[in-house]
Amino acid sequence: MKIELPVDAHLPHGYVPSERLRLEMYKRLAEVRTQEQVDEVRAELVDRYGDLPTPVDNLLAVARLRVKARDAGLSDVNVQGNFVRFAPLDPPDSVRVRLDRLYPKTIVKTALHSILVPRPTAGELKRLAASGGSTSSDADRAVLDWASRVIEDAVPAVRPQPEGAAQS
Helix, strand or coil: CEEECCCCCCCCCCCCCCHHHHHHHHHHHHHCCCHHHHHHHHHHHHHHHCCCCHHHHHHHHHHHHHHHHHHCCCCEEEEECCEEEEECCCCCHHHHHHHHHHCCCCEEEHHHCEEEEECCCHHHHHHHHHHHHCCCCCHHHHHHHHHHHHHHHHCHHHCCCCCCCCCC
8 A cells, every 4th residue: 555645744754763662653553554553653652751742643544544555445545646546446437537526627438447635735635634635734634634535535435434334
């Protein structure tokens, strides 16, 4: 699973001073398969090192996005020029119509089993963050939240279930 987005997501030396421990934590984050496992890593980091600096919070958001992408059957989420590529993905016509409405100028590359969604501008990200589309006004977090929403819109089966809803 490869996620390459322009965000500041790392374990700062001042937060986890030991290189060995930082590498172990990166490995654990790379191996998470559920949102609950991300929560466990978060709790451990807070317990060991204190409140999370923004880059660590972003790193956990990347891990959450990786879980969501994996659950959707994706292996790549990466920037390609002015687009973000989500692959492999072969959306049915109904999803293509929705994507075109929600993300104008999206390109579906059937032969390459991918979609290219125009990258949101800084102004769009700021608007999304301010409108409650993001848990933070931070641009990095807004990018991750945006990518998560694209996955939910492109692969409806990974949409979050409301509290108490039956899962099929």
